[in-house]
Amino acid sequence: MTLAISKRPASGGVYLASFVVMGLSLSMLGPALTYLRERANVSKGDIGALFVAQALGYLIGSLLSGRLYDRGSGHHALAGGLVGLACSALMIPYCTSVVALAVPFALLGAFAGDIDVGCNTLVVWHTRGAGSARLLNALHLFFGIGALASPLLVDRSLAWSGGLGFLSFLLVVSSLALAAIVLLHETPTPFAVGVIAHVKQIVTPVRILLIISIFFFLYVGVEVGFAGWLKTYAEGIGLPGVEAPTWLNTAFWLSFTLGRLAAVVLSRRLRSGVLLGGSCALTVAVLAVMIVGDGDPTIVWITTILMGFAIAPQFATMIAYAEEHIALSGRATSWFVSAAGVGGLVLPYVIGQMLDRSGSDAMPKAVFASAVAASLWLLVVRRALVSRPDLSAQRSSEVGFDDDDENDVSVTR
Secondary structure: OEEOOOOOOOOOHHHHHHHHHHHHHHHOHHHHHHHHHHHHOOOHHHHOHHHHHHHHHHHHHHHHHHHHHHOOOHHHHHHHHHHHHHHHHHHHHHOOOHHHHHHHHHHHHHHHHHHHHHHHHHHHHHHOOOOHHHHHHHHHHHHHHHHHHHHHHHHHHHHHHOOOHHHHHHHHHHHHHHHHHHHHOOOOOOOOOOOOOOOOOOOOOHHHHHHHHHHHHHHHHHHHHHHHHHHHHHHHOOOOOOOHHHHHHHHHHHHHHHHHHHHHHHOOOOOHHHHHHHHHHHHHHHHHHHHHHOOOHHHHHHHHHHHHHHHOOHHHHHHHHHHOOOOOOHHHHHHHHHHHHHHHHHHHHHHHHHHHHHOOOHHHHHHHHHHHHHHHHHHHHHHHHHOOHHHHHHHHHHEOOOOOOOOOOOEEO
């Protein structure tokens, strides 16, 4: 069966802008953690439950949304995620206990999961499978831009409104504006849209999806565990400077954003596997230096900046690496993003408990262990994909691109 999209070319701008909003919303919990903990009057370990709530919501949202995109309702699902994100952000300033705060952060995670699955999948379909590594890294670069702005906007929101009201208003306005652009401007979904009753899923072996998903579990544990607790870690070791923890968090996201910008350029020159392996190795080395530095302010600043740069390419490049070997569907992306949600749930919570029991030194050690595991697991992923040439053959036979018509994409089942 062959399905064709609209003759009007899809615009990728709305996907990039959606990732800015998603990056801002998912990253605000770390910088706001001290404020939320003091307002709720709970311990560091207890406030860590908000990481669990957000990650659990992210997991559920990513699991449920994949099939919506495969069925051709991609832009309705994306708009719904943006509206839900706005509603979730609107609730946060009015919640004062950990239990109450868990609700909007869980919902925020769920709708962010929908946006994450959708934009990653739609960008791959938008590129027709060609040059996906570069555009996927560009997509995640825009996530980094939102995450970079998060510490500064949290700080300004606390200064200007005495809480998170200003930031909440900003998220509501930007999310609703993007949803309106998606629906009112009728940006076409770059996949079969509503021309058939059912779309058969591209079948990739569950074992392969599971192996790739474990990498995302480990990677996001590293990213969220480090970024989420970085400000608290800096406060715990007494980093010199009143605003130093906030600026350290900002420095991480700035280097993270620059790392993804560099990845856009490097992905044109390096194969995805090479870029991914180098990124994992550099991450392990940087964390090892941070541990040896034992809280020395100079080393903390240097390794934090290098950490952002090192870890930045991994998520998008792994999706591109997988896409080179399997046909990427909403179902497959849902597996990956869901695994990332579990990773974001487990390690940040564990770090919070370790900080309560062992002090601030626990954070880099826990993240280092997860980074080593991710690097070793990358070898397992490579073996699983490279040793199965039938996967590439399946991908070629299931997804065909018509080079003679720039405005048609054919998907053959």
